[in-house]
Amino acid sequence: MSNLNKNFSPVIIVGCGPAGIASAIQLKRSNIDFKIICRRFGGNANNANKIENLLGFPEGISGKNFVVLLKKHFETLLIHFTQDIIQSISKENEDDQFHIKCENGEFYSKFLIIASGTNPKKLRLNGETKLWRRNLLDYEISNFTYKKNIKKIAIIGSGDAAYDYALNLVKYPVKIDIIQRTAESKSLSLLQKRVRVNSNITVIKEMKLLSLKEDNNKIRIKVIRRSKEEIRNYDFMFVAVGRSPNIKFLSAELQKLYKKSINLSHLFFIGDIKNKSHRQISIAMGDGVKCAMEIVSNINDK
Ligand SMILES: Cc1cc2nc3c(=O)[nH]c(=O)nc-3n(C[C@H](O)[C@H](O)[C@H](O)COP(=O)(O)OP(=O)(O)OC[C@H]3O[C@@H](n4cnc5c(N)ncnc54)[C@H](O)[C@@H]3O)c2cc1C
Numbered sequence: 001m002s003n004l005n006k007n008f009s010p011v012i013i014v015g016c017g018p019a020g021i022a023s024a025i026q027l028k029r030s031n032i033d034f035k036i037i038c039r040r041f042g043g044n045a046n047n048a049n050k051i052e053n054l055l056g057f058p059e060g061i062s063g064k065n066f067v068v069l070l071k072k073h074f075e076t077l078l079i080h081f082t083q084d085i086i087q088s089i090s091k092e093n094e095d096d097q098f099h100i101k102c103e104n105g106e107f108y109s110k111f112l113i114i115a116s117g118t119n120p121k122k123l124r125l126n127g128e129t130k131l132w133r134r135n136l137l138d139y140e141i142s143n144f145t146y147k148k149n150i151k152k153i154a155i156i157g158s159g160d161a162a163y164d165y166a167l168n169l170v171k172y173p174v175k176i177d178i179i180q181r182t183a184e185s186k187s188l189s190l191l192q193k194r195v196r197v198n199s200n201i202t203v204i205k206e207m208k209l210l211s212l213k214e215d216n217n218k219i220r221i222k223v224i225r226r227s228k229e230e231i232r233n234y235d236f237m238f239v240a241v242g243r244s245p246n247i248k249f250l251s252a253e254l255q256k257l258y259k260k261s262i263n264l265s266h267l268f269f270i271g272d273i274k275n276k277s278h279r280q281i282s283i284a285m286g287d288g289v290k291c292a293m294e295i296v297s298n299i300n301d302k
Contacts, residue, residue, distance in 0.1 A: 015037075036082065041083075042063075160186075176201045
């Protein structure tokens with residue numbers, strides 16, 4: 001693939017979450033030509049109820065409004081993103097380029113920034129996918145549309161996302177149960193405190209989900225708590241039981257580099273995909289700016 005081909009960009013950024021967006025803005029400032037591709041603009045920031053740890057937002061900002069500002073920033077700088085789903089990424093050894101295959105096209109680059117974030121983990125219970133397809137269960141609150149018949153929601157999980165989802169849902173006239181297997185919550189104590197004082201949210205500890213199924217357009221779950229089984233019914237369910245790095249589209253060779261945490265001079269893993277338990281917007285944005293600056297130095301030093 002020649003560098004003159006219209007599908008070639010010196011730099012390709014995978015992902016328009018905070019990490020990818022920050023690297024795009026930094027590259028633009030240095031007048032470096034790049035392409036940024038993603039499935040969803042804003043990434044996981046779309047799921048945040050209220051972001052309170054970002055400099056410059058003393059009152060906090062909702063994830064949705066933050067993403068609106070990110071989009072405005074792109075528009076102001078005339079940065080365009082390509083909306084597509086990446087299917088595979090590999091390295092073409094003969095000309096040392098990365099090959100990015102999407103649903104609607106193929107692209108090549110010299111530098112590659114992978115900022116594809118994380119995917120939500122599943123419960124891996126029978127019937128889970130069916131409930132998701134029937135729009136009775138989801139993993140991302142940003143996909144949720146409130147309907148009047150939804151009165152009772154279960155959230156499975158005990159971490160920040162589960163508590164954040166519950167606090168996000170209290171704007172609707174619904175009762176929310178946070179169901180967690182453990183006796184202790186893994187969430188920030190600040191979020192736990194807010195949940196505790198909200199009469200529409202109940203935290204049920206030491207409850208294990210055994211099975212789930214659809215029953216007349218509702219969810220019927222079987223749970224066990226302190227050796228006692230019971231059946232519970234809900235109108236909707238969120239599963240927030242953790243997230244794992246989104247690397248499934250990488251070739252075996254690139255996955256190996258990812259697992260060894262190797263950033264090459266032409267390949268960068270940035271943001272949540274590599275930040276393990278330190279998954280925060282500011283860290284992702286810092287990663288984005290840093291790797292863009294390294295690419296600029298690399299190009300200008302030639
Ligand atoms: C409920 C919740 C609340 C949060 N609250 C806060 C908070 O208050 N403060 C804070 O700092 N952080 C918060 N976070 C964390 C924050 O959202 C993440 O740290 C941040 O979004 C990570 O940015 P990223 O760019 O690395 O990845 P992501 O935001 O996950 O972006 C990944 C990008 O890659 C794209 N992508 C992935 N796979 C493909 C594919 N195959 N093809 C095309 N595109 C693809 C996605 O569409 C997306 O654009 C919260 C997260 C959640 C879930």
